[in-house]
């Protein structure tokens with residue numbers, strides 16, 4: 001798609017649905033002209049920044065609709081173009097009529113992410129910051145929000161801007177030396193080149209490490225076994241992990257056997273999860289017990305999925321059913337010891353003793369891992385990591401070229417390769433396909 005033409009685009013910028021306020025946004029040259037036929041009072045022809053309180057007159061609606069019009073002339077706007085915002089009541093049928101009227105009057109429906117793409121094309125944002133806009137909007141928790149805001153503030157691109165500059169200068173010197181090869185003019189010394197390359201590699205390695213720390217998705221999926229004492233958690237832990245060595249959890253008929261928590265990797269074929277056994281939930285009586293309880297709760301809080309164990313044939317308690325309704329982290333009920341009594345339907349049933357239901361439970365876990373929600377920043381982080389890795393590889397080869405005194409043409413080639421990777425990362429070099437892939441992840445209106 002990637003339209004470069006100068007249409008005026010329009011989209012609802014606030015969440016769809018009934019509400020107190022909706023913002024319909026237009027962007028493009030002369031955006032205000034599109035609104036002129038339906039707005040009162042008259043819009044001045046070159047108004048500068050302006051707020052106009054007035055009315056929208058829509059076809060088929062007898063009474064005028066109160067609306068505020070915000071006019072932001074280019075270039076100091078989000079998209080770098082003329083931007084108009086219509087603020088009015090968030091009433092879905094009215095908004096539909098308004099949008100239809102604006103389309104009739106010359107606007108075009110904006111595509112997903114088109115406002116931010118125009119901001120990028122106008123040089124208002126580099127590509128990593130444009131991706132961060134979407135990640136901020138879609139952040140699912142405080143951690144994701146913090147990462148997205150750091151990237152939006154230039155946390156990823158800015159440290160590498162200096163490196164780009166440095167490599168451009170180095171390439172210019174190397175190419176100048178090639179042009180004047182016969183005249184024996186030294187533009188840059190060997191030691192100097194090696195110094196720049198080593199410095200560049202160090203910067204890229206640091207950026208790589210920072211990206212890795214941010215990649216929350218690389219954390220293993222954590223499944224925490226929870227439930228009342230004696231529910232069969234440790235037995236299930238041992239049965240699933242197949243541990244019969246020193247790493248196995250202690251099992252006994254005595255309630256309160258597990259005090260500390262225990263972690264073991266569980267290979268599900270394709271995916272791997274970290275399985276955690278915790279102390280049974282009960283009111284803490286002594287200090288050790290209270291600590292065990294606190295540790296268990298802390299583990300459950302960090303879980304991606306809690307497996308709440310219900311021993312078959314035993315009455316349940318209301319608190320357990322409340323937990324099953326919890327959304328974050330999600331809680332899945334499992335009937336344990338199903339060899340002892342008939343179990344209620346609708347929950348996976350397992351017996352650590354006979355092995356019944358273990359494979360089915362593994363499949364349920366496998367499905368949960370696969371359906372794990374990806375943080376919105378994840379595609380941006382892996383895209384950037386790809387460019388950083390390739391750039392690093394170019395600089396390593398460039399370093400070898402200089403060390404082994406190979407032809408300077410090869411050095412120029414590697415430097416150009418490194419610059420291309422950095423350029424693609426920030427969007428100084430891009431293709432329509434890349435922009436389509438990035439901005440189609442946005443929703444319409446952003």
Ligand SMILES: Nc1nc2c(ncn2[C@@H]2O[C@H](COP(=O)(O)OP(=O)(O)OP(=O)(O)O)[C@@H](O)[C@H]2O)c(=O)[nH]1
Pocket residue numbers: 228229230231232233234235236250251252253254255256257258259278279280281336337338339340350351352353354
């Ligand atoms: N028949 C039968 N007994 C089981 C099964 N799983 C566990 N048990 C028994 O239930 C008792 C408690 O098992 P544990 O695995 O220690 O239970 P827990 O939930 O870890 O208990 P705490 O650590 O005290 O919270 C032990 O006597 C186990 O032998 C099962 O599948 N079938």
Ligand SMILES: [Mg+2]
Pocket residue numbers: 233234235249250251257258277278279280
């Ligand atoms: Mg236990």
